[in-house]
Amino acid sequence: MDIKEIQNLIKFVAKSGASEVKLEMDDIKITIKTGSDDKGESTTYVQQIPMGQAHVAQAPAPVAAPIVASAPAADENSKYITIKSPIIGTFYRKPSPDKPMFVEVGTSIKEGDVLCVIEAMKLFNEIESEVSGKIVKILVDDSSPVEFDQPLFLVDPS
Incomplete structure (x- = not known):
């Protein structure tokens, strides 16, 4: 999943009104939490899981759409x-x-x-x-x- 796809996913979730969305694929976990206030801000955490070491947690790196x-x-x-x-x-x-x-x-x-x-x-x-x-x-x-x-x-x- 590249940065453009993640940004589009964030925009889609923000427009949908959902408060939290979690997406897990083979080597990546994405959690998008939208703010509960009226600002419409969202927080996204992307976590890549090393192959063969899925039980080891890495610190999530925040990524978000607004440029x-x-x-x-x-x-x-x-x-x-x-x-x-x-x-x-x-x-x-x-x-x-x-x-x-x-x-x-x-x-x-x-x-x-x-x-x-x-x-x-x-x-x-x-x-x-x-x-x-x-x-x-x-x-x-x-x-x-x-x-x-x-x-x-x-x-x-x-």
């Missing part, structure tokens, strides 16, 4: 959109060490453009833009660890 959210209400940043990390892992600004950066400050982007990759459990996940605009600020250094929902980029949508 784009409104910027904080700070005066100077209120007109920008914040693109946040959908997963925890290591943030990379380029596809490989010998390739150019995906985006720089001032780069115009459109929906579907790859902004960066985040390595999680030896898988490189391309993070695509869900908005069009211009990169105003890059908030994370290359090769840095990132947390779920950590701001990565500020985008001016105008």
